[in-house]
Amino acid sequence: MPHSGPVFLVEDDEDDQLLITQALREIGITNRIMYFQDGVEIIKYMGSSMQQPFLIICDINLPSLNGLETRKYIENSPMLKERSIPFIFFTTSNHLVSVRAAFELTVQGYFVKTTNYKKLKEDLETIFRYWQLCILPN
Numbered sequence: 525m526p527h528s529g530p531v532f533l534v535e536d537d538e539d540d541q542l543l544i545t546q547a548l549r550e551i552g553i554t555n556r557i558m559y560f561q562d563g564v565e566i567i568k569y570m571g572s573s574m575q576q577p578f579l580i581i582c583d584i585n586l587p588s589l590n591g592l593e594t595r596k597y598i599e600n601s602p603m604l605k606e607r608s609i610p611f612i613f614f615t616t617s618n619h620l621v622s623v624r625a626a627f628e629l630t631v632q633g634y635f636v637k638t639t640n641y642k643k644l645k646e647d648l649e650t651i652f653r654y655w656q657l658c659i660l661p662n
Contacts, residue, residue, distance in 0.1 A: 527578055530556040534566050534582040534594065540637070544581070544614070547645040553652055562580075563589030565634045567597055570604055576662060577609055579655055582656055584615040584622055591615065592622070608661045612651065 531548070535541050536643050545557055557601065560566040563586055570632050584591035591613055598604045612633035613626050626634050633651065 527660075528555065529576045529578040530558045532558050532560060532566060532577045532580045533579065534560045534563065534586065534591065536561045536583065536586050536615075540583070543641065543644065544648065547641070548646050548652070551645055551649040551652065556622075562586040563594030563597065564592065566594060568603075570598075570607075576607065579652075580609055581609045582611065584613055584617045584626075592625050592629065595626065595631055599629055610655055610658070610660070614651075626646045 531553070533541060533544060535544065541559055548555075548557065558569075559579070560569065563582075566580070566582075567589070582591045582594060586594070589597070595613075596609060598609075610632050612635060613631055614635050614637055615622075615636050618636045623634050635647055635651065638647065
């Protein structure tokens with residue numbers, strides 16, 4: 525069942541990885557979390573694994589292949605696109621240009637990270653509750 529699959533967290537900042545993971549655990553998310561430092565890592569992994577993640581949470585500001593380029597690659601790959609994996613941006617960038625570019629790539633959500641831990645947990649809880657209720661094609 526896709527809802528029990530791992531969460532793919534594409535985030536190069538180890539502090540953010542830790543905070544997001546801690547927040548997810550505190551709100552009761554028990555899915556395995558797999559970490560990727562950039563788009564190149566996740567694309568390589570997804571190309572060699574048929575594991576169906578529950579959700580991809582991706583930063584935009586990444587080394588090598590940024591979040592927008594990663595999403596574009598997934599959208600342009602028939603094999604990856606067919607897997608219908610929910611993909612959201614969770615980033616510090618609130619630039620309208622980035623938001624528009626993200627939605628042109630059919631991202632399923634765009635969220636700005638906050639420095640307030642309580643708000644971070646609330647945001648993640650809202651995101652996860654939505655996707656837990658959503659029926660996915662795969």
